[in-house]
Amino acid sequence: MEPDSLLVRGLVDNPSGGLSPALDRSTTFERAPGGGSPYGRGNAPVTAEAEALLSALEDAEATLFASGMTAWTCLCLTVLGQGKALVIPTSGYYEVELLGSEVLGRFGVEVRRYDLRDAEGFRRACEGAALAIIETPSNPTLTVTDIAASAQAAHAGGALLCCDNTFGTPLLQRPLDLGADLAWQSATKYLAGHSDVLAGLITTRDSALRERLVWVRRTIGGVLAPDPAWLLLRGLRTLHVRLPRSVATASELARRLAAHPAVTAVHYPGLPDHPEYQLAQRQMPSGAGGVLAFELADGLAAGQCEEAVRLVRNATSLGGVESLIERRARIEPDGRVPEGLLRLAVGLEDVDDLWADLAQAIEASQASAAASSTTSAASSPIS
């Protein structure tokens, strides 16, 4: 069965015959004679249903968590320990840096950092490490990393490779097929798809690893509750029509932004002049995703732009039905991202309506910049 049909049909029938999944909130269950004592921290039935579907989508075993960061935390608690080394990018998802430096480091984990575009640096960092994470396409600079090559490099060093596939989803990219040991997603984004569910997902084909991960999830109570699991299932039923639409719109907007005089750079792996364009064509043949980033002259202009949108929403997150814009330097301090960079998560609105809104917002940011430079020219001494 093709992914499209799988997503619509699901894998578990509702005993009632109903076409909508049952929502069982029970935290405890009658014990069958001679059986065990099921408890909510073990997993909820509807969550197991969502895991079955996500497993089938990647021909792997899927495990759901309360959030993307909960999934990552559980993985770290499973495979790391005092004296072990973790390899993370210098410019990937900011929270991974925070968990590493503010929590794991305090428990004796050595956190090694590599530059996303430095394959040799990655290989060195993996030597003797326990776990390495790559993120492709990356957040928010849309750098693409060769998953197969990274898997080889990680394994050569003795490390497991985890690939953050949030921007790809299994419809555009299957890291496990390319040698990654684990694929990780914030299901909050495209999978649930409606900005109303926090959830995290890890898929793997290593059963023993999955069992340990499930034990840690149970022990720290990081399970996905029934209501968000039900909503995640509901969101998955349209993933295959939402995502391709977002990808098509993102591609078109990337092209138009690249030609705009006020835009100094566009980061989208689907554009031919993207540094990893060829790799993206091979690794994500169905499309480069629904997120792009573009840069204006400076932080001031980017700040004005994000506040001037009217159809696009100025909010964090991505992957939902609405287009979202965010100046990332405001969220990620310490020079991690260019000051003028705006991340655009493309939703399901009409492409021309979106373009009109972006154009007027960029215009507004230029008008403000011009106004302030006129003011400063008037007040500076004539040289």
Place this chain on the structure above:
Amino acid sequence: MEPDSLLVRGLVDNPSGGLSPPLDRSTTFEREPGGGSPYGRGHAPVAAEAEALLGALEEAEATVFASGMTAWTCICLSLLGQGSALALATSGYYSLEGFASGILERFGVEVRRFDARDRDSFRRACDGAALAIIETPSNPLVTLTDIAGAAGDAHAGGALLCCDSTFATPLLQRPLDLGADLAWQSATKYLAGHSDVLAGVVTTRDAALREQLVWTRRTIGGVLAPDAAWLLLRGLRTLHVRLPRQVATASELARRLATHPSVAAVHYPGLAEHPDHGLALRQMPGGAGGVLAFEVADRASARHCEEAVRLVRRATSLGGVETLIECRARVEPEGRVPDGLLRLSVGLEDVDDLWADLTQAMPRGA
């Protein structure tokens, strides 16, 4: 305002004027110009409403989590580190032991185990430790610990004291009033009260400590989802009529069980003959809780009893509207509890119906 009224009234008005709280599932929020970017891992309106109410109940700051164990995980990740020590009872909730030996020790935490009945053992464990955890009443033997005494001992050793108050709730016991730094509950149990919500809550009067917990919770994503928070709020509205009823029924059943020929022992601090009865009167004047344990001859008898009940449900967990029975030796690692021990979480059914069911399920003969 008395707790009863507080629980009914709540603290946050629905902007619509409705008397039921709104359910906002948003994971992201429109940014105020010049403001930050609220995101579901940090900003959760319904959970915040539950926190306001739970905080007011204990005159402290409350923080809710995805589960009781998530709350405990966040406490540990915030306060411990490689080389720090945790003082943990040998006979408390067994998941804590699993977390300690299966995770914390691997990350360089020194886990010191103390005998909850031995004060010297506790003092030694706390000496130079970062954190100590007591559980009172304890699970599943329902023993009590003197919170004020434990707080003094922990602080003397330099440790913070966390008290698991799940079996009591703020209506029967307020550990912070007695010197504990943190009070922790599985809100899955009495607070939510309907066996349909997993949640955890930690209360503290230390604002800096609370900030750390909130930061850790956000970073590991251990927040309580909106639907679960809404159901927790709904459950709280009847806590003050559910719990006292459960306590009354538990007290009566404990009395009847204590004289039943097939029962070798009853563990309930509300009974006059219980070793902790004096402490119970001082520390839990409103009642000794709704959980009791009793012992029959052996494990086979306990399992027979478990499988013979008809009104009482054989399932794990506690604190909900239905009465639950569980042979704990079947669930806990070997040797932690007596073989014939049955934990009874008393619900809201008629006391005589419950007694009739228990007696018909009891093994024949002494």
